Amino acid sequence: MARVYMETLIERCVTFSHIKQLHSHFLTAGHLQSSFLRSRLLDRCAVSPFGDLSVAVQIFRRIPKPLTNDWNAIIRGYAASSQPSLAFSWYRSMLWQASSSSLCRVDALTCSFTLKACARALCSSATAQLHAQINRRGLFADALLCTTLLDSYSKNGDLISAHKLFDEMPVRDVASWNALIAGLASGNKAHEALELYKLMETEGVGRNEVTVVAALGACSHLGAIKEGENIHGYVQDANLDQNVFVKNATIDMYTKCGFVDKAFQVFDQFTSKKSIVTWNTMIMGFAVHGEAHKALEIFQKLEHNSIKPDDVSYLAALTATRHAGLVEYGTSIFNSMACNGVEPNMKHYGCVVDLLGRAGKLREAHDIICSMSMLPDPILWQSLLGASEIHKNVEMAEIASKKLIELGVNNDGDFVLLSNIYAAQGRWKDVGRVRDDMETKQVKKIPGLSYIEAEGTIHKFYNSDKSHEQWRKIYEKIDEIRFKIREDGYVAQTGLVLHDIGEEEKENALCYHSEKLAVAYGLMMVEGAGEETPVRVIKNLRICGDCHVVFKHISKIYKREIIVRDRVRFHRFKDGSCSCKDYW
DNA sequence: ATAGGGTTAG
Numbered sequence: 160m161a162r163v164y165m166e167t168l169i170e171r172c173v174t175f176s177h178i179k180q181l182h183s184h185f186l187t188a189g190h191l192q193s194s195f196l197r198s199r200l201l202d203r204c205a206v207s208p209f210g211d212l213s214v215a216v217q218i219f220r221r222i223p224k225p226l227t228n229d230w231n232a233i234i235r236g237y238a239a240s241s242q243p244s245l246a247f248s249w250y251r252s253m254l255w256q257a258s259s260s261s262l263c264r265v266d267a268l269t270c271s272f273t274l275k276a277c278a279r280a281l282c283s284s285a286t287a288q289l290h291a292q293i294n295r296r297g298l299f300a301d302a303l304l305c306t307t308l309l310d311s312y313s314k315n316g317d318l319i320s321a322h323k324l325f326d327e328m329p330v331r332d333v334a335s336w337n338a339l340i341a342g343l344a345s346g347n348k349a350h351e352a353l354e355l356y357k358l359m360e361t362e363g364v365g366r367n368e369v370t371v372v373a374a375l376g377a378c379s380h381l382g383a384i385k386e387g388e389n390i391h392g393y394v395q396d397a398n399l400d401q402n403v404f405v406k407n408a409t410i411d412m413y414t415k416c417g418f419v420d421k422a423f424q425v426f427d428q429f430t431s432k433k434s435i436v437t438w439n440t441m442i443m444g445f446a447v448h449g450e451a452h453k454a455l456e457i458f459q460k461l462e463h464n465s466i467k468p469d470d471v472s473y474l475a476a477l478t479a480t481r482h483a484g485l486v487e488y489g490t491s492i493f494n495s496m497a498c499n500g501v502e503p504n505m506k507h508y509g510c511v512v513d514l515l516g517r518a519g520k521l522r523e524a525h526d527i528i529c530s531m532s533m534l535p536d537p538i539l540w541q542s543l544l545g546a547s548e549i550h551k552n553v554e555m556a557e558i559a560s561k562k563l564i565e566l567g568v569n570n571d572g573d574f575v576l577l578s579n580i581y582a583a584q585g586r587w588k589d590v591g592r593v594r595d596d597m598e599t600k601q602v603k604k605i606p607g608l609s610y611i612e613a614e615g616t617i618h619k620f621y622n623s624d625k626s627h628e629q630w631r632k633i634y635e636k637i638d639e640i641r642f643k644i645r646e647d648g649y650v651a652q653t654g655l656v657l658h659d660i661g662e663e664e665k666e667n668a669l670c671y672h673s674e675k676l677a678v679a680y681g682l683m684m685v686e687g688a689g690e691e692t693p694v695r696v697i698k699n700l701r702i703c704g705d706c707h708v709v710f711k712h713i714s715k716i717y718k719r720e721i722i723v724r725d726r727v728r729f730h731r732f733k734d735g736s737c738s739c740k741d742y743w
Numbered sequence: 744a745t746a747g748g749g750t751t752a753g
Contacts, residue, residue, distance in 0.1 A: 166744095195744095202745080228745075235746090271746045306747040313748095337748040372749040407750040439751045471751055478753080509753030538753060727753080 165196050174209050198228035205236025212236045227263045230256075231272060238276035246276035247285055265296065267304045274304075274311045283315040290324075302330040306338050313342025337369045344377035350617070352377035353386055366393070368402045375408035379415040382697045382724055383612060387412045407436050414444035417695050417722040417729060423453075435469055442475035447728045449738045451483035470501050477510040481517070482728055484742045489514045505536055512539050516546025517742070521555045537568045548576045556580045571597065571604040572700075609673035609698045613684045620676040627680070636679040637670060644712035652705035669705045674698050678710060678721055685719065693720035693731075701725045701743075711735050 205215035212233075219225060219233050230253040237246035250265075250273045257264050270293055277286040290308055298304055305328050312321035325331070325339045336359055343352035356374040359366055371394050378387035391409055394400045400409075406429050413422035426441045438461055445454035458476040461468050468476075473496050480489030493511050496503055503511075508531060515524035524543055528535045540562045547556035560577050563570075574597045581589035596602075610619045618627065627633060641649075653665035674696055681694035702725045710721050715735035723730045731738035 199745085231745080268746055275746090301746090303747045308747095310748065332747090334748040339748090341748065367748090369749045376750080402749090404749050409750095411751070434750080436751050441751090443751060469751095474752055481753090504752095506753045511753095513753070536753095542753075 166199060194226050194228065197222070198226065198232055201229055201232035202235065205232050206239050210236075212240055224260070224262050225256075227266055227269070230263055231266075231268045234269060234276070235272040238272045238279065243276040243279040244282065246273055247280075247282070250276075265292065267298050267301050270296075270298060271304055271307045274307045278307075278311040278314040281315055283312075283317050286311045286315055286317070287320075290320075300329050302328070302332055302335065305330075306332075306335045309335060310338040310342070313338055313346070316346055318342055318346050318348060333365055333367055333370065336364060337367075337373055340370065340377070341373040344373050344380065347380075349377035349380035349383075353381070353383065356390075366397070368399050368405050371399060372404050372408045375405075375412045379408075379412045381617070382416050382695065383617075384416040384418065384695070385612065385615065387416055401431050403432065403434050403437060407434070407440050410437065410440045410444065414440070414447070415724070417693070417724060417731075419444050419448040419450065419729075435466065435472065438466065439469070439471045439475050442472065443478060446475055446479035446482060448731070449482050449728065449740070451479040451485055454479035455488070468499070468501070470504060470507070473501055473503075474506050474510060477507060477514070481510050481514040482739070482743070484514075484518050486514060486518045486520065505533065505538075508535070509538055509542060513542045513546070516543050517549060519546075519550050521546055521550060521552055525555065525558070537563055537566050537570075540566070541568075541570070541573055544573055544576050548580050551580065551583055553580055553584070569600055569602050571602045574602055605700065607673045607698065607700050607703075609677040609696050611677045611681050611684075611694070611696050613681065618677070618680060620673045620680070622673050623671040624673065624676055627676075629680070629683075632683065633676055633679050634671075636683055637675060640675075640679060640682075640709070640713060641670060643716050644709060647712050647716055649708065649712050652708060669703070672703055672706050674702060674706045674723060675709065678706075678713065678723075681721075682713070682717060682719060690718055691720075693722050695722045695724075697724045699726060701727065702730060707737065707741075711737055 201215050201218055204210045204218065205212050215233060215236055219229055222229055230249070234246050234249045234253070237243060237249055250269065253263065253269065254265060270289055274286065274289050277283075277289060286308070289311070293299055293304060293308060305324065309321050309324050309328075312318070312324060321339055321342050325335060328335060336355065340352045340355050343349065343355065353374060356370065356377070359370065371390055374390050375387060378384070378390065391412070394405055394409065399405050406425065410422045410425050413419070413425060422444050423441065426437065429437065438457065442454045442457050445451070445457065455476060458468070458472065458479070461472060473492065476492050477489055480486070480492065489511065493503065493507065496507065508527065512524045512527055515521075515527065521543065524546060528539050528543065540559045544556055544559035544563070547553075547559060556577055560573065563573050574593055578590045578593040581587075581593065606621055608619060608621055610617050620627065624630070651666040651669055653662055653669070677696045678694055681696060685692050685694055702723055707730065710723065710730070710732040712735065713719065714721050714732035721732040723732070728743065729738065730743070
């Protein structure tokens, strides 16, 4: 039989039994002598979803003198497997073999597959070694291979090397740009990602679906709605909007920028096939905006559309109940997971512990942590500690703190919470002890940071920050706000201040919080704009309780909607109340 | 000939 025909047969294998039949046929017909057909079959067996890597390895072992492509098939299989790091040992064996045989040599594909393994196994040292190999073997001009290398640097978080490589690459195409933009967007360099995206536009480099997905992701991170809208506009102009990845990224962008209704509009008008991620993104979108009923309605629609919810769907639904305090609903969802074939993971536990704890069921939350079959991670105890603070339960707080100390967690927030609980009861001696602990343990403090987009740039504020060029005006604005909200009945939440100092000093310690500075600046900037323009602020930590009260007053007195994205959810202040209904 | 870049998550 002709080789071309056999090749077609390999391509037509869609079950494992096809592969096995073909393999036996090859054996009897002597086709395994043909290195071309052999490596094609090996590749199919090693990487296709219905294949079997261990069988591929068995076949490989029986090859007396494996050639380059036989090795490549196995390395490719391991790179795509659940143990990508095993690809490295195969790569090393191949290198060794190649040094003593003229039948196999490390080529561009070998490097490409091994780099894929580096990206998946998060191994930056191997990435650098491969980089050296690529240079030594004169493969640097290969644009595809260089992009794979760039991607591996990106995924390993080495954005400096990724960027340097990008600058040095002799040939770049759209995929090279995409790899770097995606790396920057997910590596806490979303701003640079958008800069690069805009550079693509000005340099006239063609953008595609992958480009806009990465750029939209950067907007989601930043909450950069203006740029997000621009990209969405481009998506529509360039007819990229029927791609499901693009849709999902767009929905997520509108959600994370605070416009969940707009996100739903995009979701609702999406006529081509939704993926499970589309559904999950929308459920999570409503969940973090506190719209639990809409989130859960969509969660139930999964069933009506005969779509099996996955682990993220459950997490999103649990998140919805968590932010709305729907304890019974949440518990029943949690308990139904295992029956529906989805085992709860650490994040599901995190959600449920928070749900119960926040609702004041501290004992139940504690018991769930203790009943877990896996080792509970520190976040669960942190969550219980946070709930203990809300419900002023010293005993449970001490249990949780003790666990955290045992686990060697040195997070300033935990110490602050504990000291908060003592402070709320006037136990200043205990407060002092916790403070001393913080000193001796050299706990690192994450500073609160809020930022706001105005006139196309991002303005950042820390607590009591005076670095903004308009800081005097901002502080004057805060004085004005304080005066007006006092008339509206505001009383400072001085119980939130940790130090044993006078009331007036406590109030002063609160009033220049980063989120207040950002909101005050935002109010100044939208003064001329219509009432429908909200002030949108993003904070890296959770919003402070006093700021929460203040923003409710502001939204009423200044007739201005304020949208705050904190570390875990959105707060929308309107007409004197917040979308979280004071439950957070 | 065979290879590269993408979405949701406490």
